[in-house]
Every structure is written in C-alpha cells, then in structure tokens.
Amino acid sequence: MNGWTDHLVIAPIVVPMLAGAAMILAGDRRRRLTVAIGSLSLLLIVALSILLLVQAQVPEVRIYRLGDWPTLFGIVLVADRLSALMLVLTGCLGLAAFVFSLARWHRAGVYFHPLFQFQLMGLNGAFLTGDLFNLFVFFEVMLAASYGMALHGSGVARVRAGLHYLTINLVASLLFLVGVSVVYGIGGTLNMADLAARIPLVAVEDRGLLEAGLAVMGVAFLIKAAMWPLGFWLPGTYAAAAAPAAAILSILSKVGIYAILRVWLLLFGPEAGASAGFGADWLLAGGLLTIGFGSIAVLATQDLPRLAGASVLVSSGTLLAAIGTGQVAVTAGALFYLTGSVLAIGALFLLIELAERSREVGADVLAVTREALGPGEDDGEGDAAEETGVAIPGILAILGLGFMACALLLAGLPPLSGFLAKFAILSPLLGTAPTPVATTTWLMMAALILSGLATLIAMVRAGIAVFWAPQAIRVPRVRVVELAPVLLLLALSGALTVGAGPALAYMQATAEALHAPGGYLRAVLGARTALPGGMP
Amino acid sequence: MELILSLGIGVLAGSGVWLLLRPRTFQVIIGLCLLSYAVNLFIFSTGGLRTGAAAILQRGEVGTLADYADPLPQALALTAIVISFATTALLLVVLLASRGLTGTDHVDGRERNR
Incomplete structure (x- = not known):
C-alpha cells in the first residue's frame, strides 16, 4: 500500500x-x-x-x-x-x-x-x-x-x-x-x-x-x-x-x-x-443446447422485447460452449464476442423501447394475424399511397438503421464486430483441429452459424413489421437523451470493429492469463506475509 | 449428534423443496424459508461438530487454537441469515403485490385451466 x-x-x-x-x-x-x-x-x-x-x-x-x-x-x-x-x-x-x-x-x-x-x-x-x-x-x-x-x-x-x-x-x-x-x-x-x-x-x-x-x-x-x-x-x-x-x-x-x-x-x-478440466463437457453440451433453445426462442417470438431476451440466451450459449472447449484462442474469441454482445444487446433493449412507441397497442397480434391470413381487404385502398411511396420520417430512419446495426451485430454478419467475434471463435477451432475434425467442433460450428441465421430471420421479420409495414405511421417522440445512449453503444460497437486488432490482442493476453493463472496466484499469494502458526 | 443434525437438515431441505414446487405463492415462500434454514444449518455444520465442549475455555486450562470452533462458518451463516431474511421480506412484498394485481395467489398470476 x-x-x-x-x-x-x-x-x-x-x-x-x-x-x-x-x-x-x-x-x-x-x-x-x-x-x-x-x-x-x-x-x-x-x-x-x-x-x-x-x-x-x-x-x-x-x-x-x-x-x-x-x-x-x-x-x-x-x-x-x-x-x-x-x-x-x-x-x-x-x-x-x-x-x-x-x-x-x-x-x-x-x-x-x-x-x-x-x-x-x-x-x-x-x-x-x-x-x-x-x-x-x-x-x-x-x-x-x-x-x-x-x-x-x-x-x-x-x-x-x-x-x-x-x-x-x-x-x-x-x-x-x-x-x-x-x-x-x-x-x-x-x-x-x-x-x-x-x-x-x-x-x-x-x-x-x-x-x-x-x-x-x-x-x-x-x-x-x-x-x-x-x-x-x-x-x-x-x-x-x-x-x-x-x-x-x-x-x-x-x-x-x-x-x-x-x-x-x-x-x-x-x-x-x-x-x-472437470465439467468441460457439461459446459460445451449445455452451451450448445442453450444456443439451440435460444435460436428456437428467437424464431418463435413475435414480440420485440422477448426477441432481445432470447438473443441474450443465444449469446450466453455461445459463450458457454466456447469456454467449454477449453482452448486459449477460443476463449479469446469468446471474450471478444462477450464485449460485442453486451454492447449490442444493451443497445437493442434501449432501441426497442423507442421503436415500440411508433406502434399501436396490439400491433404484434395484428402482425401475426396478417402474416397468417395473408393481406386482407385493405389492399385495394393502399394502392394510391404505394405508388407515390410512403415517406419514412427521419427519426424512424435513424431507429431503423440502429436496429439494422443491432441485427448485424447479433447475427454475426460482416462488416460489424459480431462477425469478427464468431470468426475469432471458429477459426482457432478449425485451425488447430486434428485432420478428422471432432464432432463437437462441427456441432459448434453448425450451432453458431444456424443461430446467426435464426437471429437474422427473426430480426429482419421484426424490422419489417416495425419500420416498413406499420398500419399507421406514428412518428415516435424521441428525445436526444434517449437516442444518444443508443448511438453511444452502437458507436462503441463500431469502435470495437475498427479497433479489432488491438482489442483481440488484449483478449488474447487475457485468455492466456486465464488459462495459465500463475501470475494471478503469485500476485495474490505472494503478498502473503509470514503467517503466525499453521493454517488449517 | 451427526445423525440428528443431518436428519434435521434433510427433513428441512426435503420439505422446503416440496413446498417450493407447490403452485401457491405462500407455500413457495415458506418453502424458501425452510430451505434457507437447512442451508444455514449445513453451513454451520461444516465447521465441525463437537459435543460437550466448553463455550470458551475449560476451568484451569490454557487455551490453544485447536479448542476453538472454526469462526468462519459462523460468520458465513450469519451473513447468509441476514441476506436470506432480507430477500424473503422483499419476496413477501412482491407476493402481496402480485396478489393485489392479479387477484390470485397462483405463482403464474393466473389459475390453471381445469
């Protein structure tokens, strides 16, 4: 001290x-x-x-x-x-x-x-x-x-x-x-x-x-x-x-x-x-099952907040499975994924609340029924408006772009950090694998890619329902203090994408320290002063 | 002594789990209480059990470290008691709010369709 x-x-x-x-x-x-x-x-x-x-x-x-x-x-x-x-x-x-x-x-x-x-x-x-x-x-x-x-x-x-x-x-x-x-x-x-x-x-x-x-x-x-x-x-x-x-x-x-x-x-x-390595198989299996369950939940939900909740499940599953593989490089990728997904999911939760304001109460139910029953009789009237096109108000455009960024981040599509994170998890798994690649590696790869697809489908569907096809566009009243945090989180995700090199180097150093905790043990136990008597 | 304590913990934990799985919020809260008693006793027992030992020192004896009970499990049990007490009180409030808002004491906030 x-x-x-x-x-x-x-x-x-x-x-x-x-x-x-x-x-x-x-x-x-x-x-x-x-x-x-x-x-x-x-x-x-x-x-x-x-x-x-x-x-x-x-x-x-x-x-x-x-x-x-x-x-x-x-x-x-x-x-x-x-x-x-x-x-x-x-x-x-x-x-x-x-x-x-x-x-x-x-x-x-x-x-x-x-x-x-x-x-x-x-x-x-x-x-x-x-x-x-x-x-x-x-x-x-x-x-x-x-x-x-x-x-x-x-x-x-x-x-x-x-x-x-x-x-x-x-x-x-x-x-x-x-x-x-x-x-x-x-x-x-x-x-x-x-x-x-x-x-x-x-x-x-x-x-x-x-x-x-x-x-x-x-x-x-x-x-x-x-x-x-x-x-x-x-x-x-x-x-x-x-x-x-x-x-x-x-x-x-x-x-x-x-x-x-x-x-x-x-x-x-x-x-x-x-x-x-006690319990590694459990983490891996549990992680894969969580990804599966999360993907189904993402696909099954029509309601935006539940969609965000389900994507928390997917990201937890991905992290657990990646940690369960017990390889240093995969852990580094998982840490990068964790950073990106915290920012993206946080932004999504905030964004959803703003986007939901533009919808009427019960719009979810309407969207579902319209999807199930096909377009109703209001088609004829809509033609005139469709020819001229419906102007999307500026604020909705910003929200829509933010939503798109969240979708790209969570589904793991290029060019944003979600893709880099999934790549950082998968690349060492395949790179260091023995020639007949283990079944779990294939499973993990399939789970990561399919969960990305499920997230993408669900987010695109939700995005269309909210931003492109509202029954009546009501421009939400959004204040700057509400928009700024969403943009801050998305900007941080963007920074993570641009600075992926140094960020991954940091994650790699973190993962190495975690897998070989000698430094941690020395720092904590080395500070031990001469103990009076023997410890139990 | 060991048998009595382990039976006690087992009975408390068993009844707690059973009550926890019941559909009424009050049963759940009592189940949680019983479970936390079981856990507190369990923590306490990890310090080791002795019968007939003096509270602090025997008369005319010079104390050694071996005569003392391990204080750490006691500290843990104390912390655990305080925390579980506080959270149970909070749960009780939520239970009442749920009863008031949903009009039922079912844990899902609505009666199961018969």
Missing part, C-alpha cells in the same frame, strides 16, 4: 456505494440533486474503469487488501485484465442506461437512481472480488438491486415475471451457499487463489465431494448465465422490465459467464491434477 493509486482498485465499488447512500439521504423528491450525483458517479466509474483497463497491462494483476490485512485473513480485491474489461463494459452500459432513464423512466417509480447505483456497486464488486464468499455477497447486492430494477414501474407483467425471477434467484443463492460451504469444509479456504493452490493436494477420497460442491456452485452461476434448462426465467423477466433496467439486467447474465471464466479456469486448469 503506497500511494493513492493503489486505492484505485476499490474505487469502482466505493463510488457507487457513496453515491447511492447520498441519494437516499438527499431524498427521492429532489430529482435534480439525485441526477447530478448519479451523473457524477457514473462519469467517475467510467473514468476509473478505463484507468484500470489501461493500467491492467503493468502490473498484470493488482491486488488490494482491505484494511491491509494479510491476504488469507482479510478480504482481497483483485483487478486483472478480465476484471478491468468487465468494469469498463459495466461502466459504459451503465452510463447509457442512466442517460436513457433520464428521459422518463426514472419517474416511473421510486428510488430508481439509488437502486441503479447499488446495482453498479454489486456488479463492480463481483468483478473485482478475490474470494468466493465475497463473490456471494456481491452477487446478493447485485441481485437485491436487480429485483428492484426488474420491478421498476410496477404493473401486472413485471410483478408476475419478478416473482419468478426472485424465487429462482433465491434458490440459486441457496445453491451457491451450499457449494461455498462444501468447498470450505474440504478446501479449508475461500480465497480463490489459495483454493487453486490447494486443489492438487486434496486427498483422493475428498476430491469427489469438493468437485460436487463446486458443481453445485456452478449450477448457481449457470442459472445466472441462463444455461438451458436453467434459463427459462430470462426472456420473460427481461422483456417485462423497463428499458433501461433491461439494458443493465442484460449484463447480469454475463456475470454468470464471468464467474465461470474466473472460477472454473482458475480451479480446474491444467495444474489441478486429477480434477483438471
């Missing part, structure tokens, strides 16, 4: 916590003050996380010991490349959702802004923590805030979906606790790095129990990541949530992915002895 820069690591947790507390003290009525605090906090978070990202190169792993307690007694925060990347993503998405909410959503219910800050605090904490129990605590902070966010605005649909969301996540938390306590009972520690160092030494007769404990914990992560068959709650909840809440909720499913990446690669890397 020397110099103020060491405290940077904890700042992304402290800033939103203080901001949230200050907002509660200021009271929900003083809207201008709360918004000012919120803007300040979000700008700080973005700046801090970018600073951490820049600094994540040297030294590779920064640790922060709370209260300067020796590592294994106190709480450790660890910031490495992966954490920094997730922090930046959270910050950008948070900023976009926050600005978007200022137009009207923050007035839809009480305490939107404090909840939003606590949500960010939980997310940042989960990305930074170095031990399993604090991961649980930050999961809970994040979830408690997300319950409020999912229910924000109230209404029958939200309460109904929120009830399922709450119940499922409470059960997941209980599973997490069971897993944590089994791991503690066998491993004798909850510090991830220490646990990783101890796993090869676990006695043979205890190994099964330890793996079972970690598997139970993994189920809790996979419920967050919405792996099939644990993810049926996701499309309904995300579709029902208010747009800015849904955008920030969409990164919650990536927390599950992050936890898998962090814990699984750390504990079951090649150094883990007999446990190395």
Whole structure:
C-alpha cells in the first residue's frame, strides 16, 4: 500500500456505494440533486474503469487488501485484465442506461437512481472480488438491486415475471451457499487463489465431494448465465422490465459467464491434477443446447422485447460452449464476442423501447394475424399511397438503421464486430483441429452459424413489421437523451470493429492469463506475509 | 449428534423443496424459508461438530487454537441469515403485490385451466 493509486482498485465499488447512500439521504423528491450525483458517479466509474483497463497491462494483476490485512485473513480485491474489461463494459452500459432513464423512466417509480447505483456497486464488486464468499455477497447486492430494477414501474407483467425471477434467484443463492460451504469444509479456504493452490493436494477420497460442491456452485452461476434448462426465467423477466433496467439486467447474465471464466479456469486448469478440466463437457453440451433453445426462442417470438431476451440466451450459449472447449484462442474469441454482445444487446433493449412507441397497442397480434391470413381487404385502398411511396420520417430512419446495426451485430454478419467475434471463435477451432475434425467442433460450428441465421430471420421479420409495414405511421417522440445512449453503444460497437486488432490482442493476453493463472496466484499469494502458526 | 443434525437438515431441505414446487405463492415462500434454514444449518455444520465442549475455555486450562470452533462458518451463516431474511421480506412484498394485481395467489398470476 503506497500511494493513492493503489486505492484505485476499490474505487469502482466505493463510488457507487457513496453515491447511492447520498441519494437516499438527499431524498427521492429532489430529482435534480439525485441526477447530478448519479451523473457524477457514473462519469467517475467510467473514468476509473478505463484507468484500470489501461493500467491492467503493468502490473498484470493488482491486488488490494482491505484494511491491509494479510491476504488469507482479510478480504482481497483483485483487478486483472478480465476484471478491468468487465468494469469498463459495466461502466459504459451503465452510463447509457442512466442517460436513457433520464428521459422518463426514472419517474416511473421510486428510488430508481439509488437502486441503479447499488446495482453498479454489486456488479463492480463481483468483478473485482478475490474470494468466493465475497463473490456471494456481491452477487446478493447485485441481485437485491436487480429485483428492484426488474420491478421498476410496477404493473401486472413485471410483478408476475419478478416473482419468478426472485424465487429462482433465491434458490440459486441457496445453491451457491451450499457449494461455498462444501468447498470450505474440504478446501479449508475461500480465497480463490489459495483454493487453486490447494486443489492438487486434496486427498483422493475428498476430491469427489469438493468437485460436487463446486458443481453445485456452478449450477448457481449457470442459472445466472441462463444455461438451458436453467434459463427459462430470462426472456420473460427481461422483456417485462423497463428499458433501461433491461439494458443493465442484460449484463447480469454475463456475470454468470464471468464467474465461470474466473472460477472454473482458475480451479480446474491444467495444474489441478486429477480434477483438471472437470465439467468441460457439461459446459460445451449445455452451451450448445442453450444456443439451440435460444435460436428456437428467437424464431418463435413475435414480440420485440422477448426477441432481445432470447438473443441474450443465444449469446450466453455461445459463450458457454466456447469456454467449454477449453482452448486459449477460443476463449479469446469468446471474450471478444462477450464485449460485442453486451454492447449490442444493451443497445437493442434501449432501441426497442423507442421503436415500440411508433406502434399501436396490439400491433404484434395484428402482425401475426396478417402474416397468417395473408393481406386482407385493405389492399385495394393502399394502392394510391404505394405508388407515390410512403415517406419514412427521419427519426424512424435513424431507429431503423440502429436496429439494422443491432441485427448485424447479433447475427454475426460482416462488416460489424459480431462477425469478427464468431470468426475469432471458429477459426482457432478449425485451425488447430486434428485432420478428422471432432464432432463437437462441427456441432459448434453448425450451432453458431444456424443461430446467426435464426437471429437474422427473426430480426429482419421484426424490422419489417416495425419500420416498413406499420398500419399507421406514428412518428415516435424521441428525445436526444434517449437516442444518444443508443448511438453511444452502437458507436462503441463500431469502435470495437475498427479497433479489432488491438482489442483481440488484449483478449488474447487475457485468455492466456486465464488459462495459465500463475501470475494471478503469485500476485495474490505472494503478498502473503509470514503467517503466525499453521493454517488449517 | 451427526445423525440428528443431518436428519434435521434433510427433513428441512426435503420439505422446503416440496413446498417450493407447490403452485401457491405462500407455500413457495415458506418453502424458501425452510430451505434457507437447512442451508444455514449445513453451513454451520461444516465447521465441525463437537459435543460437550466448553463455550470458551475449560476451568484451569490454557487455551490453544485447536479448542476453538472454526469462526468462519459462523460468520458465513450469519451473513447468509441476514441476506436470506432480507430477500424473503422483499419476496413477501412482491407476493402481496402480485396478489393485489392479479387477484390470485397462483405463482403464474393466473389459475390453471381445469
């Protein structure tokens, strides 16, 4: 601990916590003050996380010991490349959702802004923590805030979906606790790095129990990541949530992915002895099934918010399957995919809310019936208008172009980053494969490409229904503060496409560090001072 | 001692799971409570079980580290109790809201068609 820069690591947790507390003290009525605090906090978070990202190169792993307690007694925060990347993503998405909410959503219910800050605090904490129990605590902070966010605005649909969301996540938390306590009972520690160092030494007769404990914990992560068959709650909840809440909720499913990446690669890397690679087949199979289920859900849905929810499933599945292959280069591609899909899905959730305003209530049902029954009798009258063509208002054109960009990003078509990400996942799979390419590789390739096709079909169909063939064009009233965040997220996706070279190099370095966690272990355990007495 | 504790955890968890799968929101919430009791006991038990041990020190004995119960599971159980208590309270509010908005206490917000 020397110099103020060491405290940077904890700042992304402290800033939103203080901001949230200050907002509660200021009271929900003083809207201008709360918004000012919120803007300040979000700008700080973005700046801090970018600073951490820049600094994540040297030294590779920064640790922060709370209260300067020796590592294994106190709480450790660890910031490495992966954490920094997730922090930046959270910050950008948070900023976009926050600005978007200022137009009207923050007035839809009480305490939107404090909840939003606590949500960010939980997310940042989960990305930074170095031990399993604090991961649980930050999961809970994040979830408690997300319950409020999912229910924000109230209404029958939200309460109904929120009830399922709450119940499922409470059960997941209980599973997490069971897993944590089994791991503690066998491993004798909850510090991830220490646990990783101890796993090869676990006695043979205890190994099964330890793996079972970690598997139970993994189920809790996979419920967050919405792996099939644990993810049926996701499309309904995300579709029902208010747009800015849904955008920030969409990164919650990536927390599950992050936890898998962090814990699984750390504990079951090649150094883990007999446990190395435990559960890889399950991740791969589960990921493929999730892609399949997500693609069917994408095709089956007529309703735009559910479409976005289903594409979260597809992206989770793709990530899980890619991680399950356990190859460094594929993980790098998966990280690139994760970055792109967080931005694209966030933009899509915000965009949908704006696009839906141009439609009348029940337009979905009308679209379905028209598709099923064919064009009705109103064809004759429409001819005159069709000859001159219907002018598309400017704002709808912008929204339509944004929607198109989201479709390209999510379906993985060139020229945007979605294509590069899928290519980065598939190319090493085929490049390093032995001559008769394994069945799973073929399956993975088919799943990725077919899910892209399904997404494309669904998005094109939805886009035509919303932007080209509305029954009556109603120009939506869209304010600049609502359009700007969508454009920001899309611009970031564009930047990711243009800067794909440096971005992929960063992801490659991250993936290498994840697959060979020696640096992580040394940074955390090397800081261990001489321990009084023996550890249990 | 081990048998009683494991039977207790098992019965609590079993009833909790059964109630969790019931269609009424109140049954679900009670099921979650029972499950969280089971999990708390389970966490507590990972610290190791002893019978007839002194609370802190035996009379006339010099304490060693081995005499103390492992404090970490206790801290975990305490945190877990607080968190599950708070989230259950929140669930109760959502349950009431759901009852008020949908007019039924079915978990799906509507009665199953018979």
